[in-house]
Amino acid sequence: MVDARRREAGDAAGVHGATPASGRWAGRRGQRLRIGADRPITASAMTDTTSTPPSATASRALVELAGIGHHFGSNEALRQLDLRVPEGRITVVLGPNGAGKTTAIRVITGALHPDRGLVRTFGLDPDTAGHLVRPRCGVVSAKPALYDRLSGRDNLDYAAELYRLRRDKDRRIDEAAERFGIGPALDQLVGGYSTGMKTRLALARSVLHDPELLLFDEPTSGLDPESSMAVLELIREMTTGGRTVVMCTHLLSEAEGLADHVVIMEGGTDLVAGTPGDLTHRFWPNPVVALDAEDNRLLDRMRAWPGVMGYRRDPSGARVEVDDLRRLPDLVAGLVADGVRLTRVEPHRPTLEDLYFAIRRQLSGDARSSGREAASALDPISVGPLPPTPTVAPVAAPFAAPVASGGGDRMPTIDVPDAPPPPITESVGAPPADDDEALRGGRP
């Protein structure tokens, strides 16, 4: 059914799945931050800091917005927005309130015609072929947009009729209701539903017609954490059939582990876009390890050790940027040999939250320009300048390993050549399964 519709729309557009703007897009965006969009990414890729070279052949984009601008009176809702939604992926659009996320969704379905720019959804212009685009989209808005005076079944029936589902309408309604856990309440008035049930009903309605593109605008808005998790789980399930999803949210925790592709918006424009892993790598090219010790001032000796690319210490411990995560056992051994009693050694996995705030920090610190221009000039994020070397008093370490000769700022017992990176120490223990990918991610 989906394929048939796709063909129909493609034929109507005369493009047969082509993405008219993709060439221009790929060329222009390749110079910026839109990298690795076609690489299959799983939730675990959030921890992957491997450098993934951008693919030369971009995957088919179901949605392409280029140079979109739109005003509401004097308010500029969208300003030169570029957005590319890869097919079969979950694209999470992150941004604060007022960033233009909702307006972008409205533009995608053709519910709103932008003042300027190019829109292609399924290769079609929603302005002139909205009736071919909208039947292939399922939308859940921040407010569930349900008819309170009707029952859940009536709401679904209304949608089914508008989407012209005839023969198996009742079966689809029952299946969708069961799938989203609202079967028992289906014949009750929606006005009596809880917010969570309304969201579930809205989700059920959005998939009733088996759309190719799902657009969720802050679907967990107003839900308690438990309901939010349930809704996110449902969204995750919905994508297993290869559906393309665009989810707008300002809650970073929601995007974590869900996003295959991330777009960060602010002020009506896209700041950065790419897969989480690639963006993380873009901003943190080197692995970071969080360390702490009973006396964490003693950790400062690491800052000049070979392979340590950056070092920052605060009361909660030190964040050490290393050229290769495989150095970690040697670093630990060196510290222990120096008598440092470590209380924490944790390879840091940058999260979307880290990424989001890092980008925003850089932007707010960039006085030259704002928005995307600044984003395009973003530098890899460092763990920060090295603090001045404190005067460290000798620490009694009754249970520490014997201090080897040559302590202080040098790594005393481990002979690590400066370059190239040292051979992998075989003594590195097998990391926990969850950490496996993160550790491998450090391999250059």
Place this chain on the structure above:
Amino acid sequence: MSSPTHPEPFVWRRMWVVARTDLKQLLKSKDYWMPMVALGMLFFVVLPTALLLTLTHVGSSTVAARISDTLSVLPPEARAAVRGASPGARTAYALAVYLFAPVAVVVPLTISTAVGAATIVGERERGTGEFLAHSPASTREIYMGKLIASVIPGYITTIVGFATYSIIVNLVVGPDVGGWFFPTREWWLMMLWIIPPFLLLTLSLVLRLSARVKSTAAAQQASGLITLPLIAIAYGQATGSLVGGSWVGGFWLGTIAWIVAAISLHRGVRSVTRARLLGVAQ
């Protein structure tokens, strides 16, 4: 880059679905339809029954004779058509046929205006406009569906009220004027040919307002300003067509009203846009 244009088909079923869903919501809202029923009852049942019973069964023939004097204001054709042997019967006949004609105009226009004023702005206020804006339904289908959903409550109330009124009139006045006489030819013309276009004309304007204003309250305020003059015009024209005694005049009046209504409806379609359903139109 130019985009090929794809003509958007008009799907009648979608239009009915929009109308049906609106009507279903209306039926489930007692607070909405109870006043409609009350209004219809008042104008089609309570007032006529009370007035006609008073006239036909009143003890004092002086009162009836005085009221009968007012029949002199009727045109000769209308006076000639009045049946009844006694002044009371003639007065009752004249009231039944001529006085209550405006009732048939006021009721549907009032009810349909109340429904129509809330129909589009209501979608926006409830947030369901977002659903419609993203749905495959075209703005024409939505507009026509909303129009039908607004027409039906008023017109159904009027038809039911008219049937009830006919029975009451024939039962109360009929025995004094030689049998069942209502509805007359002019009433049929008014109910089926004159009132519908006035109703559509009014609603085409009310829906435009509903699409443009920011709240249901504002829509109802503004629609009152539109419907009052229209009610006055319809009142005058309907009464004239009845009193004039010529159904040909009524036919042409209706024809003109249909043409004006069709033009107004055609122009009104453009008032419903997806941006307005979303509440972001400028």
